[in-house]
Amino acid sequence: MKKIVVIGGGTMGLDIAQTFAKKGYDVVVRDINDAIIQASEARLNKGLDKLVSKGKLDEAGKKAITDKMTFTTDLNLAADADLVVEAAIENLDIKKSIFAELDKICKPETILASNTSSISITAIAAATQRPDKFIGMHFFNPATVMKLVEVIRGAHTSDETCKTITELAVAIGKEPVEVNEAPGFVVNKILIPMINEACDLLYTGVASAEGIDTAMKLGANHPMGPLALGDLVGLDVCLAIMDTLYHETGDPKYRASLLMRKMVRAGKLGRKTGIGFFDYRK
Ligand code: NAI
Numbered sequence: 001m002k003k004i005v006v007i008g009g010g011t012m013g014l015d016i017a018q019t020f021a022k023k024g025y026d027v028v029v030r031d032i033n034d035a036i037i038q039a040s041e042a043r044l045n046k047g048l049d050k051l052v053s054k055g056k057l058d059e060a061g062k063k064a065i066t067d068k069m070t071f072t073t074d075l076n077l078a079a080d081a082d083l084v085v086e087a088a089i090e091n092l093d094i095k096k097s098i099f100a101e102l103d104k105i106c107k108p109e110t111i112l113a114s115n116t117s118s119i120s121i122t123a124i125a126a127a128t129q130r131p132d133k134f135i136g137m138h139f140f141n142p143a144t145v146m147k148l149v150e151v152i153r154g155a156h157t158s159d160e161t162c163k164t165i166t167e168l169a170v171a172i173g174k175e176p177v178e179v180n181e182a183p184g185f186v187v188n189k190i191l192i193p194m195i196n197e198a199c200d201l202l203y204t205g206v207a208s209a210e211g212i213d214t215a216m217k218l219g220a221n222h223p224m225g226p227l228a229l230g231d232l233v234g235l236d237v238c239l240a241i242m243d244t245l246y247h248e249t250g251d252p253k254y255r256a257s258l259l260m261r262k263m264v265r266a267g268k269l270g271r272k273t274g275i276g277f278f279d280y281r282k
Helices: 011-022 034-053 059-067 092-105 121-125 159-171 187-203 209-219 226-233 235-249 258-265
Strands: 003-007 026-030 069-072 083-086 111-114 134-138 148-153 175-180
Touching: 003 011, 011 026, 011 034, 011 059, 011 069, 026 034, 034 059, 034 069, 059 069, 083 092, 092 111, 092 121, 111 121, 111 159, 121 134, 134 159, 148 159, 159 175, 187 209, 187 226, 187 235, 187 258, 209 226, 226 235, 235 258
Parallel strands: 003 026, 003 083, 026 069, 083 111, 111 134, 148 175
Antiparallel strands: 134 148
């Protein structure tokens, strides 16, 4: 495993790419247009500069990471990749079209992985001719820090693919947990409905946003309140996961909060847009 292509330079893609680059892999980050890819590279530099200013990284360490990373809009750079990790938006049709294209471009041995939070690995893999080399590699936010990687087998994922990705997760300092395919896998099946409940509590006026988060931090010993966590994950991502849980199970307990949908429609997605349940613009 030498060259890794990450599709999507957003919240997750950039951090996943940085995590691989820090461990010495050659990483290509691909996004859809020049403005987005330049913004992604600028975010990387800003984040690394912050670490340097805090003394957590030196200039040589920064250079070692940036030298390993290429930012592009050209998907053809995936032709000789050993692994592609897709972190584009949480939408089955978009993911399928990305992988159908990658399947044609990549060499036959390339492993294709999705960082999807909730969508069926088998369903995405069906867009390719290599479902045995298709797998879920699910990082957590922020991917540079969070230890867990859920390794998700689709119906046709081979043992060899699963072993390679599990070993890779260990090699980059993560703790892999093998998970069978199910909507939301393990963490998001539990976590996102909790954020959704917090959203409903706010909508029905049971407590203020600060009150709900303080209650969960002090009462459940969570390091972060559910609404601040929703803002960190991105409310569009939370909504997409709730919709997947609801549609896949048919269970009304997974109905997305009306407030969550309203906020997504208003573009109040959390930290990435500067405002969600809390205001990050100051
Ligand atoms: P984001 O909205 O921050 O970034 C998505 C990026 O993908 C954007 O830069 C967008 O321009 C790009 N993109 C869209 N279509 C593309 C294409 N065809 N080719 C290349 N790039 C494309 O979203 P985020 O939060 O990074 O989520 C990405 C994926 O990771 C989703 O599947 C999400 O469910 C999953 N995920 C998100 C987590 C979170 O906490 N936000 C945690 C773990 C997984």
